[in-house]
Amino acid sequence: MARKASSSLNPPLFNNGSGSEFIQSGRNLAIVPSPRDSSLAIFPINNANPTLLKPNYPKVAPIYFASEYNPPSGERRTFLTDTSIIWAALQNLLKTSEKKDFDIQNTDAILSGIRKLAIDYINFCKECWVYASQAITRSDPLQFNGDHYRKLYTCFSLFTVLYLPDTGFDNAPVGEELMDWLNTHYIEPATEEGDHLSSLERPWEDEIYWSYLTRTTLRGLSKASSFFLETLTRHPSHHLPRLSQQLIPLLTNHPRLQQFHTERDFAIASRRWRDKVKVLRIELDRVPEDVRDDGFDNWWDRFSDLVGILEGREEVVKRLCKELGADWKEVAVAWGVFIDPRLRRQDLPEVVLQVLDDIPADLTDLENCIISSLFLGKPVQALAVAAKLDIWLAAHLADLVEAIELIDRDPDDSGVSIRQRYVIAYAEYLHSDPGLWRLTVNYLYSCGDMGTRMADEILMRVPLRIQSIANEGERTQIRNGQLAGIIKEISATCFENNREEIRRAILRIAAQTFLKERDYGLAVSYCTSAEDWQGIGRVVDCVLDEYTRRGPEKFSHQVANIAPSLHALRAESAPALNGVYIYRLIFAVRLAEYHQRKSKGELQDAAVDVIAIFKDEIAPKSWWAVVLYDSIELLQTNEHMLFTSAEAGMLLHKLEEIFTLTSYGLGSDYLPVFMKVLKNSDEKYALQRLQIVRLALAKYFARCGVIGAGGKYGSGLRR
Incomplete structure (x- = not known):
């Protein structure tokens, strides 16, 4: 294996005929496929036993890259992308005929449409042949010369003449x-x-x-x-x-x-x-x-x-x-x-056989072999030879041959039909260029279960290039529900091919990437698009960790971009089963808004936020102590009475629940987050700090009594 692989490496890893010596040195070759394209990485590795290593080979060796195909470039890339438009139109036409249960062979409109698209293929081959045949100075050399495109033009034209005649001429002299x-x-x-x-x-x-x-x-x-x-x-x-x-x-x-x-x-x-x-x-x-x-x-x-x-x-x-x-x-x-x-066309194979007996075809010429197979009425044989000439030709001819029912649609023992075999091979060729992933997956999704699984794997590995979304305008659009760039194209591809599970998986990957970058707003947005409620929960955990690690100010800044996503979630009326994650998100946003108002001196609105957090029961019990401790400033302000006596009583009730249940050994439900904020893991110390809240509430009630805060309705005064 090493001897065979090394013969194609440039520069060579070892001299010709030295494969055995290379293996005896304690090394061998490893081959790893690329997750992005169809290339392979080839590199030397050590055997399991390090004592077998000999020093006559360098410890550090280069990595070689190899591929079955040269990635399409220049005129070839243009040719592939342009003809893919015709291919897509053909697929739509065939899907329409299937939905309406048309018999293609007996439906002139469908056959005329197929013929028109075949002629479009021919015209593109002709244009590329003319372009590649021009004697002009080019900045980049042609990947395929003019004669190659002439062969495609010739073979496709003959196929159309023999197998896709004009309406009414299928039984006419040819x-x-x-x-x-x-x-x-x-x-x-x-x-x-x-x-x-x-x-x-x-x-x-x-x-x-x-x-x-x-x-x-x-x-x-x-x-x-x-x-x-x-x-x-x-x-x-x-x-x-x-x-x-x-x-x-x-x-x-x-x-x-x-x-x-x-x-x-x-x-x-x-x-x-x-x-x-x-x-x-x-x-x-x-x-x-x-x-x-x-x-x-x-x-x-x-x-x-x-x-x-x-x-x-x-x-x-x-x-x-x-x-x-x-x-x-x-x-x-x-x-x-x-x-x-x-x-007539049906009599042509017999005549051609007779002619070939006297003047045999040149079997070393692929073009001649394709043409003779088409004349003889052997489309399967023609496809096999076409694949050797150009896999593009085989794939697109196979599409048409199956459409007009000249080959079997049913899969063989390998699980794919004749057409699918050539289209998958063509998609593998396209996969040699990662930039053509859109074409690659579209062709694969037309190839049954096997093609669908292959396309899914390719989509999962398309580079999302999330780091390049630096424009704040684009980020704002994403937060408002508009996916951007590559992710938007991937989502559209998944939608067109009914691959909702893959779309959600890719969005979850995008959300995780944004989460690592601490862009929580976009992380929530993508989790929402993926309906990944547990993912939203993970984002909220990370957001709340910002509070315990970096304080309220940094926390509020990080959460600022989450609010639009929260509004979108509420508007969509997310399922009740996932309400727990949404409530946690609501709490994080409300807590951030509370600290923002407090930092701006909007104390009255901040007080309303505190009461809403407890009254709406959106705050986890582990955060009660933090919210109560943060409300001390609001209780001690001398300018206004910010809470009614009933609201202050509710705060006291929450505080007493913490003290009471902690005394019964349930402090782990109420104090862990507060202890993280205090940077102290001692429950006694945390309870001592909460005594300040109790004292502030006692003074607040005393002030309410002095000014008659109970009022007519016993609900206190709020100015």
């Missing part, structure tokens, strides 16, 4: 469409050849003249063929100019399916056209043998080949294609135009 495809993607003859011949006074004397004319005829390029046949009017032969003039209208008037309203009319026109070709053959055969050569070439043989093509003679078409260096594709396409003009 020859003309294939000829258009061939002429678009494999341009022959070369334009330069035509330019060269057109510049000559006697072009038929050039060695490429007849091969050029033969190629244009085979390709159905009637204009080019007619142009060069017209030059034969100057030929010295007495027969060739006349024959060429007869051939020109046959080429230009060759019946095309698109010219007719019905296939019957097309068949009748084709039969009549063939009769005219037979007449030309008779005329050609009458030419004496001794005038069939012009001194440069046997023009009769060459002209006879042209007529043989129009006659649809199989042996002539095959021979000419071999002589011209054309491959099986040209023969198969010419077959559907000249040999059997009514050739």
